[in-house]
Amino acid sequence: MSKPYTTIIGLEVHVQLATKSKLFCRCSTQFGAEPNTQTCPVCIGLPGTLPVMNREAYELSLKTALAINCEIPAFTKWDRKQYYYPDLPKGYQISQYDLPMSSNGYLEISDDKGAFEPKRVRITRAHLEEDAGKSVHDEVAGKADSEIDLNRTGTPLLEIVSEPDMRSSGEAKAFLQELKLLLMHIAVSDCNMQEGSLRVDANVNLHIDTPQGKIATPIVEIKNMNSFRAVERALDYEVERQYREWQETGKKIGDAPKQTRGWDDVAGVTRGQRSKEESSDYRYFPDPDLVPVVVTKEQIEAVRNSLGELPADLRKRFTEQLGLSAYDANVIVNQGRALIEYFEESAQKCGDPKAACNWITQDILRYLKDNEQTIAEFPISAATLGGMISAINDGQLPKPRAKDAFEIMRSENLSVAEAIKKLGIEQVDESAIEDLCRDLLTKNPKIVADVRGGKAQAVSSLIGQAKKLNPNIDPGRFREICLVLIESGKV
Amino acid sequence: MSLVETSATEQLERLASGDITAVELTQAYLDRIAAIDGKVGAFLRVESDAALSQAADVDARRKAGKPLGKLAGLPVAVKDVLCDQSTLTTCGSRMLENFRAPYDSTVVANLKAADAVLIGRTNMDEFAMGGSTENSAFQLTRNPWDLERSPGGSSGGAAACVAAEMAPLSIGTDTGGSIRQPAGLCGVVGLKPTYGRVSRYGLVAFASSLDQAGPLARTTQDAALLLETIAGHEPRDSTSLDKAVPEFSKTVTQPLKGLKIGLACEHFAAGLDPEVEQAVREAVKVYELFGATVKEVSLPNSKYAVATYYVIAPCEASSNLARYDGVHYGHRTDEKAMLADLAMERKSLEAAGDQVALRRLDSSLVRMYRRSRSEGFGAEVKRRIMLGAYALSAGYYDAYYLKALKVRRLIRQDFDAAFAGVDLILSPVTAQTAFKIGEMVDDPLAMYLVDLYTVSANLAGLPGISLPCGFSKAGLPIGLQLMAPPLAEESLLRAAYMYENATDWHKRRPKI
Amino acid sequence: MAITRADVENVALLARLQLSDSELDRLAGELANIVDYVDQLAEVDTTGVEPMAHAVEVHNVFADDVVEPSLSREAALSNAPRHNDRGYLVPPVLGE
């Protein structure tokens, strides 16, 4: 960080909650339906219609708010945010203004490769609101008519607003990844960015050290970022741009109003968007068609307890109780719920979490990656993997044959026992090894002499032959027995 | 006595006994409408064919001994603000001149389920904003007692059609007095239920926290019958009360013993027409004859009710009417003409080199909004939208909207305190009798002050009823208002019946 | 509390109304009168009084998350001033 400035980043994330029906009507929230086939008098905002709050939407938002460590006030209400746009049929969005359903939370982020120090990103608030529809228009010419599709209108969104606590695009990306992991872990959203289930806007500016002291550049809000990668690139671009602009114009915060810029992923640049002239005056007021929601401490605790272990808790337990390295714990937890469960079950089965972790992180994840599969599709069940590890640990499955066994268990979908059988692996008893040692040593007096001469490692040269004669032999054990025979003068 | 002069309750008995058929009854009203509505102008649309076939269907089912609804065969007129998918819902506005809702309001659905015959849609002030029905974009409605005078409003058509015997029953809506005031000025019974007693689902919103639909009829018993038909819980309406609905029509005739009536000094203050005051004081005496105890109560904050109302109602209205933007439904301006004008404006600004004006020039979308709304709305609606948008705009919220919400609670607390000592509060409905058409069009504020005695019930969410209690020397009806605690419609109706039964004001008929 | 003509023009844009000069002048006067009248609320002492946004104060009214049939697209678009049988059509939302 030799740069002469600090980057200040805050994020605003809109998450679509995983309800079947919309926030205020019973239309489906299914993605991808034909335009205007999932609307009703309520979400079209026809005269006389009224909203009724979707219980599931409220409960999912409560779950999420608690998962991101927010405080839940006893009383919350919904307000009308008023502005005109063709995809907003009522002329207002039902949102939350001065009394959001949650506030003052945080999310902890870190980086395996130590790109930044682990830190706590504060969350200002999270509130429940309705989505707008879609306007399809010719962005370039801006001449053709716009076509409005109201299918998405009224879909429940949780707006999560962070404090400007991030100091690099990397931190912003980590925040988003951790948030997505958490939301998917507690199953409140599918977080599908392509389908718009997770939308990110970023506020960024620079604090520049100058001889006259710190100077802040005007805050810019970046929109239209359709992937975490895009967020990272857009922020990096914007930081450069703002620094350049400051060098050229010397513009400070306050000199210019907050600007909105759109990210062009192809061109790799942000572009200024024309600000709606009077758009700032939303004339919020409490929606008289909706009634407030009141929650008790008991209800809040019940939801909190229903959350179970969150990713952060799992990482802690895997390192502190199961003895995984921080790195390994991260790799497993960051894969999401399915793999976490797979790991826990296999570790449970064999009582050797480290071994289970190694097989998963080294062999299984690589396989899944190469074959673009998910753990659900993987032929070896967690229980079977656990069984295999037990077999190795109690010697039924000699270590040197383990990978072979694993391979045919996967490719031919066999149990450990079947694999051991198929590979012709059977336990080699001590006498058999001793006979083999005696036999080979008598055939190689030179090696016996070398060992007596103090070069114990000479025995190693016999291992190759030994393995030819008996593939199941454990090289370590073979060496030990040879040495014992030599020392005891039995050969 | 001709069929249309009889009460709905009596008509229902005769329908049940087979003495008359629904078709005969419906035809009798259609004939009456044909004969006099040209003069009164109560109906925006008379649904003759639909009504007659509905009536025929009821007669057929009755013949076949099939089960029938509570109002089977009884004609009901509906204010053109409650959605009914079998007709238009215009709200008296050009904006919705051709709007056909793809769904039924709860009130209309309840009427259909009760086998009522929906005979037509009544005139109203545009979006229920007004107290004279002069703000209808389509026609004037005249007071059946004096065709030069206003029937009041906004439910002027609803009150006039009942007063002139063009319907036995009608549905109105009341946001600041819009049922009780026209009922009072037209000499009929009008009841505004407790907020939430009748669902607002499908009632095109004016001010959501104040709007309430209710019955208009010629007798208290008829009003009770219609109220119990339209009231009840609606899960699609968050503000609908989940409370059982008593059979008001069964209990309405039972007198109340030991009735305690409160008179608010604030309701008998300066500005009250002496003729009106005298009629109301006479009504008080009638109750005393029944052994009711009458005492003074005070509603100290009621003098702020109109000011409170004229902040809250326009704020909510400005937001509720934002949806009329000509995009998804309703009036849209002629786009070609609009674009042409816009192009001309741009040219002249460019010619003048007025960069500032050019930057502020509307986009074609914004101009479409502005022109569509300005063409679709009338003067009063624009006035209230502007007032509300202003009061909610940055910097004024606390001084107006938030302040009004606090005063609103004080007004409610005044009533709670008063009702601790009395069962009902009695007052005039309006300070004056029916005013001349056109008399107040140039003085919006004076028009607003007509709501003086009625708005409090809306702000506090209380039920209130208006019933005939006399006539001025000029022969204009005078209205008596009774207000009760929340959900006390039953005692409200029983108390009203006691008075009605002892007087015959409700039997008088206008000569048209 | 004086309302300038500029105020009225701003509010007209906020409310998406297009008002003629005469309407603007008339409204400036009328709104001023009404606002003067409602300014009497300022004299009421409301310290410690909770705002009352609803006539009847209930809370926690919810609906179950159950999908019900939507309108057919034809019915949905049936009141649209201009549509292409797939969506509502409006002048470009971007551009100019």
Ligand SMILES: [Mg+2]
């Ligand atoms: Mg938002």
Ligand SMILES: [Zn+2]
């Ligand atoms: Zn819907």
